[in-house]
Amino acid sequence: MYDFVVVGVGPPGARFARRAAEAGYDVLALEKGTIGEPLACSGHVSTDIWEFTGEGAREDLFQNEIYGARFHVGGPGSDAYPFYKDAVASNVIDRVGLDRHLAELAREAGADVRENHTVTGVTERHDRVEIVASGPDGRLEVEAKMVAGCDGPRSRVRDELGLPQPDEFLHGVLAFSEEDDHQDFVDVHLTPPTFFAWRIPRGEAGVEYGLAAPPGVQVTKHFEELIDGYEIDVSHRCSGAIPVGPPDRVTSRRAFLIGDAAAQTKPFTGGGILYSMTSADHAAREIDPDRPTTLAAYERAWRDDLAREQRLGHWIRRAYSLPEPVQRLGLGALSGEIGVHMDRPTSLVSPTHLKAMLSRLRG
Ligand SMILES: Cc1cc2nc3c(=O)[nH]c(=O)nc-3n(C[C@H](O)[C@H](O)[C@H](O)COP(=O)(O)OP(=O)(O)OC[C@H]3O[C@@H](n4cnc5c(N)ncnc54)[C@H](O)[C@@H]3O)c2cc1C
Numbered sequence: 001m002y003d004f005v006v007v008g009v010g011p012p013g014a015r016f017a018r019r020a021a022e023a024g025y026d027v028l029a030l031e032k033g034t035i036g037e038p039l040a041c042s043g044h045v046s047t048d049i050w051e052f053t054g055e056g057a058r059e060d061l062f063q064n065e066i067y068g069a070r071f072h073v074g075g076p077g078s079d080a081y082p083f084y085k086d087a088v089a090s091n092v093i094d095r096v097g098l099d100r101h102l103a104e105l106a107r108e109a110g111a112d113v114r115e116n117h118t119v120t121g122v123t124e125r126h127d128r129v130e131i132v133a134s135g136p137d138g139r140l141e142v143e144a145k146m147v148a149g150c151d152g153p154r155s156r157v158r159d160e161l162g163l164p165q166p167d168e169f170l171h172g173v174l175a176f177s178e179e180d181d182h183q184d185f186v187d188v189h190l191t192p193p194t195f196f197a198w199r200i201p202r203g204e205a206g207v208e209y210g211l212a213a214p215p216g217v218q219v220t221k222h223f224e225e226l227i228d229g230y231e232i233d234v235s236h237r238c239s240g241a242i243p244v245g246p247p248d249r250v251t252s253r254r255a256f257l258i259g260d261a262a263a264q265t266k267p268f269t270g271g272g273i274l275y276s277m278t279s280a281d282h283a284a285r286e287i288d289p290d291r292p293t294t295l296a297a298y299e300r301a302w303r304d305d306l307a308r309e310q311r312l313g314h315w316i317r318r319a320y321s322l323p324e325p326v327q328r329l330g331l332g333a334l335s336g337e338i339g340v341h342m343d344r345p346t347s348l349v350s351p352t353h354l355k356a357m358l359s360r361l362r363g
Pocket residue numbers: 007008009010011012013030031032033035036040041042043044045117118119120150151152153156172173174210239240241242258259260261265270271272273274276
């Protein structure tokens with residue numbers, strides 16, 4: 001019997017597997033495909049990412065550094081309202097490489113990480129969880145004291161155990177053009193209803209164009225308009241779901257969800273890499289596989305840390321739906337240097353941000 005079976009080896013699955021193995025637990029982690037593939041993520045993250053990686057990661061994964069974002073109410077060519085920091089705000093990284101790196105760290109810590117194993121069944125019993133997977137050698141049946149559902153937005157574990165769904169799923173699309181671009185600003189276009197489109201310079205890895213929006217929005221039409229507006233050719237199109245708004249419960253009797261399965265994402269950007277790994281650390285710290293009551297401590301810990309950020313993130317997202325003249329006014333009034341941490345909207349009231357705003361008023 002394993003202490004933990006981890007389903008899905010994205011950032012939170014790998015991070016939890018690593019931390020639990022380091023704590024001396026017997027961990028099996030099952031990934032349905034090849035780790036990191038297929039890509040459906042921009043890999044645009046705060047520099048905090050390097051606190052979760054191991055030796056040599058930055059040299060291998062880093063693509064570009066970003067100081068700020070130019071907001072546009074319209075498409076390419078429309079007025080830009082820049083928001084920036086006086087230091088590097090974020091990095092653009094190789095997301096496929098990140099997943100492989102994190103999985104390797106889990107293996108080194110002693111977790112048994114297996115690719116090409118799709119979990120098809122999860123049944124909770126009084127004293128254990130039974131997990132069924134299909135792999136290269138056929139059907140695999142294992143037992144664990146607990147199961148971690150790290151299997152993404154359309155989580156099988158969540159469905160098998162009847163856990164509630166996230167509030168909403170956005171549809172995100174991406175494509176790439178090949179020119180080198182070392183600019184240190186991303187562009188954000190508030191053109192699709194209730195969310196946005198983006199352009200991310202990835203250094204020598206080309207330029208990424210993307211867009212996310214809720215169901216009902218004509219994502220393809222808005223994306224084509226973005227590409228046409230920039231007058232470029234793109235290839236390697238890909239897409240994925242972005243869960244927003246965590247359900248009231250992400251734990252059951254002997255199971256818990258981490259990452260997109262639990263909608264541990266930023267409501268105003270859809271980003272989930274940092275929140276998911278932060279939550280994985282809370283899970284590894286709080287959950288004892290021999291004491292199911294500790295699952296409540298995990299629910300508390302991740303919500304204590306992130307719920308306020310997510311609430312404020314929802315309010316920020318509302319600004320994407322304001323009438324255009326109001327958006328122009330607001331962006332015009334607020335643009336300039338800021339001191340906000342991209343993962344922590346509550347830093348809007350931080351001394352660093354207030355100082356930046358004040359010095360602008362004086363200037
Ligand atoms: C278009 C787009 C752009 C994004 N850009 C950013 C960004 O710039 N920055 C950021 O922070 N976040 C971004 N995100 C969000 C980010 O990708 C997710 O929050 C993050 O990947 C969450 O990790 P996860 O492991 O929970 O889910 P996933 O990355 O989806 O990983 C889940 C894993 O579980 C595996 N799995 C699924 N079902 C099973 C099963 N039955 N058995 C075994 N394995 C299974 C999958 O194969 C996968 O490897 C973006 C998302 C999209 C869609």
